[in-house]
Amino acid sequence: MQAQFGGTAEAYVRSAGHAGGPDLDRLLEWGRATGQSRVLDVATGGGHTALAFSAFTPTVVATDLTEPMLLAARAFAASQGMTTIRFLGADADALPFRDASFGVVTCRIAAHHFPAVPPALRQVARVLLPGGSFLLQDILGHDDPELAGFILEVEKRRDPSHVRSLSRREWTDCLTSAGFTVIEEAIVTKGRPWEEWTGRMRMSAEARAHLDRFVLDAPARCREAFSFTVEDGRIRSFADRMVLIRAGKG
Amino acid sequence: MIDEELRSILACPACKGDLLFEEARIICPACKKAYPIRDGIPVMLIGEAEPWTPAA
Numbered sequence: 001m002q003a004q005f006g007g008t009a010e011a012y013v014r015s016a017g018h019a020g021g022p023d024l025d026r027l028l029e030w031g032r033a034t035g036q037s038r039v040l041d042v043a044t045g046g047g048h049t050a051l052a053f054s055a056f057t058p059t060v061v062a063t064d065l066t067e068p069m070l071l072a073a074r075a076f077a078a079s080q081g082m083t084t085i086r087f088l089g090a091d092a093d094a095l096p097f098r099d100a101s102f103g104v105v106t107c108r109i110a111a112h113h114f115p116a117v118p119p120a121l122r123q124v125a126r127v128l129l130p131g132g133s134f135l136l137q138d139i140l141g142h143d144d145p146e147l148a149g150f151i152l153e154v155e156k157r158r159d160p161s162h163v164r165s166l167s168r169r170e171w172t173d174c175l176t177s178a179g180f181t182v183i184e185e186a187i188v189t190k191g192r193p194w195e196e197w198t199g200r201m202r203m204s205a206e207a208r209a210h211l212d213r214f215v216l217d218a219p220a221r222c223r224e225a226f227s228f229t230v231e232d233g234r235i236r237s238f239a240d241r242m243v244l245i246r247a248g249k250g
Numbered sequence: 251m252i253d254e255e256l257r258s259i260l261a262c263p264a265c266k267g268d269l270l271f272e273e274a275r276i277i278c279p280a281c282k283k284a285y286p287i288r289d290g291i292p293v294m295l296i297g298e299a300e301p302w303t304p305a306a
Contacts (some may be wrong), residue, residue: 005286048265061256065295067288067289067293070291071289086253086256088292088294089292089293089294090263090293092296094263094264094296096261096262096294098260098261099266101259102259197251233305
């Protein structure tokens with residue numbers, strides 16, 4: 001994980017898919033409704049979510065497992081004129097905070113990298129204030145085994161640190177077990193330009209060619225399920241479905 | 251520099267106990283571990299902590 005992200009930190013900061021869009025807007029809308037709470041952004045990556053929340057929240061703490069990512073995120077925030085976000089190295093499984101320290105915890109497009117989701121959710125529940133909100137966004141997993149297997153293979157070939165995307169039902173089960181109540185949910189489709197998406201992970205030309213072949217040779221229903229567009233035998237784009245969840249503690 | 255607000259919410263990632271704050275590191279006296287501060291970023295990762303012994 002740390003090896004994977006150490007070299008790609010800058011690419012994550014520049015990533016259009018992470019920088020914003022209707023998905024981040026929805027999280028911000030939910031966040032604004034909670035008022036001036038102290039916010040924790042877990043697995044901040046390029047820092048886009050922390051930066052967006054810092055526009056209306058006085059205290060934002062952002063954690064990530066990877067130091068190069070934290071440095072890149074801090075530099076990016078500073079370049080946008082924001083120098084008050086507190087960046088910390090921390091593992092989502094072992095958050096270095098007292099119980100009930102935050103009114104809002106966010107975790108955006110990151111949980112699919114976690115070795116296991118339940119321990120991280122227990123930590124989030126622990127550091128949230130009673131009545132606090134957990135705002136989650138992640139790539140939505142499929143209940144259909146063939147489609148789930150196809151997209152997992154695509155993700156892992158591009159990024160070996162991709163562990164697994166949970167389905168909506170799995171998220172509800174995990175959140176409930178960790179003591180959360182799901183309050184609102186939304187599904188947002190996010191278009192992925194293929195060149196940008198595969199380029200961000202600095203794949204070798206050979207690995208990229210194998211990935212393209214894998215996608216082109218897959219059953220048509222797999223490509224259709226993720227809206228792959230192919231022109232003249234070349235993949236142009238596909239679409240991820242993102243699940244957004246606002247969960248309350250208790 | 252770890253500001254007052256951050257100090258008030260930080261805890262040891264392992265035992266969640268109270269911490270001692272120094273210029274270049276953050277110490278958990280209970281675990282006898284010191285977490286480094288690198289480039290101004292506290293690295294509160296259990297795997298990055300170094301053994302710490304209290305001054306006699």
